[in-house]
Amino acid sequence: MAETSHARPRSRRATLAPAAARLLSELRRVRKDPSDEEAVHDARVAARRLLAAGDLWLPRSDDREALQARLEKTIRRLGRVRNLDVAADLLARGARADAGVREELLSYVKRRRKAERRDAAAWLSDGRVRKTKSLIVEALGRRERGLEAGTPGPASLGPRLRRILQMAGRGDPMRDPERAHEIRREVRLLRYAHETLASEYPHSQFGAASALFTRLQDAAGEWHDRDVLGRLVARAARKGRLTAPPVAFLARLRREQQRLGGKFVEGLAELVRLKPVLLGESR
DSSP states (O other): OOOOBOOOOOOHHHHHHHHHHHHHHHHHHHHHOTTOHHHHHHHHHHHHHHHHHHHHHSOSOHHHHHHHHHHHHHHHHHHHHHHHHHHHHHHTSSOGGGHHHHHHHHHHHHHHHHHHHHHHHHHSOHHHHHHHHHHHHHHHTSOOOOHHHHOOOGGGGHHHHHHHHHHHTSSOGGGSHHHHHHHHHHHHHHHHHHHTTGGGSBHHHHHHHHHHHHHHHHHHHHHHHHHHHHHHHHHHHHTTOOSSOOHHHHHHHHHHHHHHHHHHHHHHHHHHHHHHHHTTOOO
């Protein structure tokens, strides 16, 4: 018997409204306590999920562009805090040999994080949360055109997938940090867009793709965390915040980045093989 797919979503609203509600809930959590690391993380992920879903499901319009601009700004503002949360976590553990450097860096990161949390709390006002809700209502409120005329399918993932593969095909992306960051961002958005199309795939195919996206995002995310930390270390050294050059510590970060970058590149090669499945060409 043929393998069945998930239940088909009813409409754009049925697909997007839960993601929108989750984002607003998480923003209110951050508004209540910007030092809540889990809330900051969850709000940032919720904004990214809605951004990816809206890009795929919403027709082009001024309303969609306004919502996307607000989501991108929210992601950037929350990212400043989240990056420091992750850096603090990485600095709190490590080899005994670099404990002194990590302790100095942790003090520096905590001071910066305190300031960023204060700025985030001031930026994420009740008025901005209400405006975000208004933009969501306006974008989702456009009249449905019907499933047959307007609902995306696996082939709709093609442009983003091809962009990823083109960027990845120009040699090892991990040797070019800017290109690596762009590929990482596109892979994340592809993953979230793919999740909204679960009904279009047999269970096994959807599960295989989801597992690959998880591996890719885990490797890329950990690579990025160390890249951010390395930049913070360099900045702290330039500002004279360290009593000794962090040569050994930076060398360890580079080794870890090399290992994680290799895992990401391996995942990209597997993504090439999975292209027919993602685009609905293999059943």
